[in-house]
Amino acid sequence: MKEIYLDNNATTKVDEAVFEEMKPYFCELYGNPSSMHYFGGQVQSKTTEARKRVADLLGTSPDEIIFTACGTESDNTAIRSALEVLPDRKHIITSRVEHPAVLTQCRNLTSKGYRVTEIGVDGAGRLDMEEYKKAIDDDTAIVSFMWANNETGVIFPVEEAAAIAKKNGALFHTDAVQAVGKIPINMAASKIDMLSLSGHKLHAPKGIGALYVRKGTPFRPLMVGGHQEKSRRAGTENAAAIIALGKACQLAGEFMEAENTTVKAKCNYLEKELLAAIPHARINGGGADRLPNTTSIAFEFVEGEAILLLLSELGICASSGSACTSGSLEPSHVLRAMGVPFTCAHGSIRFSLSRYTTNAEIDAVIKELPPIIARLRQMSPFGREFLK
Amino acid sequence: MWDYTPIVKDHFLNPRNVGDIPDADAVGEVGSLACGDALKLYLKLDDNKEKIVDAKFQTFGCASAIASSSALTEMVKGKTLDEALAVSNQDIAEFLGGLPEEKMHCSVMGQEALEVAIFKYRGLEVPDHDAEHDHGHAYPDYEGTLVCKCFGITDTFLKKVIADNGLTTSEQVTNFTKAGGACGSCIPKIKELIAEVLGQAKEAAAKPKLSNLKKMQLVQEVLERDIRPMLRADGGDLELIDIDGDHVLIAFRKACAGCASSGNTAKFVEMKLRELVYEGLHVQEVSA
Numbered sequence: 001m002k003e004i005y006l007d008n009n010a011t012t013k014v015d016e017a018v019f020e021e022m023k024p025y026f027c028e029l030y031g032n033p034s035s036m037h038y039f040g041g042q043v044q045s046k047t048t049e050a051r052k053r054v055a056d057l058l059g060t061s062p063d064e065i066i067f068t069a070c071g072t073e074s075d076n077t078a079i080r081s082a083l084e085v086l087p088d089r090k091h092i093i094t095s096r097v098e099h100p101a102v103l104t105q106c107r108n109l110t111s112k113g114y115r116v117t118e119i120g121v122d123g124a125g126r127l128d129m130e131e132y133k134k135a136i137d138d139d140t141a142i143v144s145f146m147w148a149n150n151e152t153g154v155i156f157p158v159e160e161a162a163a164i165a166k167k168n169g170a171l172f173h174t175d176a177v178q179a180v181g182k183i184p185i186n187m188a189a190s191k192i193d194m195l196s197l198s199g200h201k202l203h204a205p206k207g208i209g210a211l212y213v214r215k216g217t218p219f220r221p222l223m224v225g226g227h228q229e230k231s232r233r234a235g236t237e238n239a240a241a242i243i244a245l246g247k248a249c250q251l252a253g254e255f256m257e258a259e260n261t262t263v264k265a266k267c268n269y270l271e272k273e274l275l276a277a278i279p280h281a282r283i284n285g286g287g288a289d290r291l292p293n294t295t296s297i298a299f300e301f302v303e304g305e306a307i308l309l310l311l312s313e314l315g316i317c318a319s320s321g322s323a324c325t326s327g328s329l330e331p332s333h334v335l336r337a338m339g340v341p342f343t344c345a346h347g348s349i350r351f352s353l354s355r356y357t358t359n360a361e362i363d364a365v366i367k368e369l370p371p372i373i374a375r376l377r378q379m380s381p382f383g384r385e386f387l388k
Numbered sequence: 389m390w391d392y393t394p395i396v397k398d399h400f401l402n403p404r405n406v407g408d409i410p411d412a413d414a415v416g417e418v419g420s421l422a423c424g425d426a427l428k429l430y431l432k433l434d435d436n437k438e439k440i441v442d443a444k445f446q447t448f449g450c451a452s453a454i455a456s457s458s459a460l461t462e463m464v465k466g467k468t469l470d471e472a473l474a475v476s477n478q479d480i481a482e483f484l485g486g487l488p489e490e491k492m493h494c495s496v497m498g499q500e501a502l503e504v505a506i507f508k509y510r511g512l513e514v515p516d517h518d519a520e521h522d523h524g525h526a527y528p529d530y531e532g533t534l535v536c537k538c539f540g541i542t543d544t545f546l547k548k549v550i551a552d553n554g555l556t557t558s559e560q561v562t563n564f565t566k567a568g569g570a571c572g573s574c575i576p577k578i579k580e581l582i583a584e585v586l587g588q589a590k591e592a593a594a595k596p597k598l599s600n601l602k603k604m605q606l607v608q609e610v611l612e613r614d615i616r617p618m619l620r621a622d623g624g625d626l627e628l629i630d631i632d633g634d635h636v637l638i639a640f641r642k643a644c645a646g647c648a649s650s651g652n653t654a655k656f657v658e659m660k661l662r663e664l665v666y667e668g669l670h671v672q673e674v675s676a
Contacts, residue, residue: 303424305450306400313401331424342422379406380448381428382421 001314004361009118009150009178009294009352010319014244015203021247022205025240033237034228043239050246054210057249058195059186066211066232071177071198074102074211077146077172077222077233078194079105082142085218086171089141093113093170095127096337102144103333104308115139123337124287125154133164140170147179147195151334151350152285153294158235161190171217177201177209181252182259182291183261193217199241203354203365204248206239239303255355264292267353270275270362271295277370284340284348293353298335298344301383302376307349310372316365319350392451393485399455404462407444408504413437416505417495423539423566425449425494427457429501431464431472434552440464440472445501446453450490452484458485460498469506475499477564492564509657535577538570550585553665558582604631605667613664614664620642626657634668636661639675 005013009247031040033047051062058065065310079092079102094106096118106116118136119229120128122274127145136143143165158174165172173194179185180195181202187195194217213219213232225234252259275281284296299307304320311318331345339349351365377383390401419426420425432442443461447454459480464472477495481487487495532544544640549555549565558578562569570580598606611628619625624644629637638657640650647653649674658671 270611301448303420303449303453306454309400309451342424346421346424379403379446379454381417381426381446382448384408 004314004316004364006351006353006357006361006365007317007319008354009153009350011200011206012203012354013246013356014205015143015251018204018244018247022240022244025243028308034226047237047239047242047246050242053246053250054197055169056263057180057185057196057253058212058321059188059213059252059347060212063213063230064187064212066213066229066264067237067245068209068211068233069207069238070209071099071175071196071201072209073222074173074196074209075099075101075173076105077211078196078213079109079144080222081218081220082171082173082218083109084192086180087172089139091117091130091137091139091141093119093135093140093143095119095121095145097121097125097149097151097291097334098144098146098176099150099175102146106144107199114342121154121337123339125285125334126160126288127156127311129157129160131185132161134361136164136168136170138169139166140168142171142173144173144175147174147176148183148291148294149285149334150178151332152288152338153291153352154285154288155179155290159190162193163319164192165307178291178294181249181256181354184256184294187212187214199245199248202252204245205241208245210245252263256308260292263353263355263357266357266359266362267293267295267351269354270351270365271297271314273366274369278373281373284335284338284344294350295352296335296348296350297348298340299349299373301380302345302373304347304349306376307347307369307372310376312366314364314368316368319352320348322349390451390491392455392488395459395473395485396455396481396487399414399484403454405442405444405458406446407448409442409444410552411445414505416501416503416508418500418504419448421448425453425497426498427501428455429457429498429505431505433469438468440467440469449494449497450581452487452489452494453497454479455484455489456494456498457501458564458574460502465540466503470511472502473506475615477549478553489560489563492553493566496564525646535581536565536567536570536574539566541567543567543577546578546581547585548637550582553588556582556586571638575662600633605665607631607636607661607669610664611657612662614659619653624653627651633664636669636671637674 014074014366025043029043031043033040033044050122054065055062070075092106092109092114092115094102110116119132119135122128145156145163146157147158162172171193172191174192176195177198178201180197193214195212197210200206219232221232221234223234228237271283278299280300282298284298308318335345335348338357409430409432409453412607413433414431416429430438430444433439445457445461449456455457463475463483472599477499480495480498481492532542535543536543546561546565546647548568550561553564554565555561558575560567561567561578568575584617608628616625623642626644627639627641627642644653654671654673658669661669661671
């Protein structure tokens, strides 16, 4: 059974060209980029090139890029750093729909004397900017809003939010893990101070991330020890993965137009056809500006895990905001923050496409999903009541 | 991905007895859309209203909820109402070859629906005391004080599940009942309930009441330790064939087999077992 992989917001396939690029740096060119000799030097020249490629995708300069182990590390570093460099400010602003990499850390900080405000979203998942403007004050050290939501793909107005933070003397960080490589980003014309990205969301391997820190932004490292990354992130560089991330960013730049035309068209087509074929379904975040590759669809009266496992039997890989999938007992915090009714939240399925997604794969989902939903509704006491 | 057993997968992919019984004798409904899982169970009894001749279900929920419902209907068919009431959530989980602990609440839901159906049929309906609460109603038939407001679960029900399943941590209680799994504010109360039930369990242990399993273990121990060595000393032996309730079935071996006084030997074995295990035991010689 060949997989139909529509879970690219969870992780992506490593691009063959990316894999080729990193391959020599394991068994042949295994030198330490920090070494003085030629053997380390040739690795260093490749990691330098990689840094340039990442910077190019973000429209920034290479010395503003710090390589980390993952998006979560980048998020943790940014928030911790801001609190250290602004020790007199004890207020953190974030949103209710952040990834746990941000949200958990912020909530943990409440026990360390910090005040945390979580800004809400409307029914379409859009950030409540009025609430944000009211919440920010001269005690706010850091504002951290995601660029795009991993579950719904809803895009936040981070530039506008960053400008407001700046006016109040607060630092602004964005978790752009889902946005980088999918929508154009230009940090040159931005007020954002720090930005997190993750390699495995854009066809690089797992275990590599980066943190953009704008020149002139005060910074304190999370990892201390060696002088790597100009002492901003100690630890021997994961050279092969850094080189891979560089290549992946270069390719993402090349595919940016396709992402926003052909991938977007496939995603829209999938959405339209499923809504037409399945009654009582709705798009989570339907009214908002969204990523080109993501659709989260709520099917009433059925439960997400059951849908996913029946799809999985057919080789179709998606994900769900349902409670039962995650092992927690309530549906996703994102859908709850949006006020998605319980009748829909438990039956929400996310499809996230990539540039590898084919029309045939989309057609397979359009063919296979409606009978699965019908079958589960037939089995559900609520579905049966409704079908009468 | 959950580590589901092949039996769970089979009952999820090919659920048995989906549907309803229009002229059902008993119907039990637990759970809600808000909770994320719900089960409606239909039972049809024979003409004497004793045995369950048919069972059907409708379930809204995840794979293990569907599989637990399917298993439950298979298990209760052919049982009397009393036999069905004896089906525990562990029995359902066991039938399925086990469930991940985070999914044990699905088996509890099955057992609950069964109880609700039979209680209602017998006119033992307990009022829904937390009807004003719009989120919960997972287990509406259990009176008591509301502990978990998010899922509408009472102390009476929690104590039953803690005792039945020998739970010792609040995480386990959440896995089995969902209580404490949302806002978490009732976790201290759940810990108190665990302490209370564990305290009762200790008291019960002080005055032992033999379970079937314990009885079997003791019978075997006494046979091995006190009886067989004596028989062997005289060139004989015996074999334990079965224990059926209070009836201990044995067969004599070697010199004892066919011995004219084996009847007396059987009496001796019975005397010993009554003395060392439990007065109500009967020993019966079989020719297996």
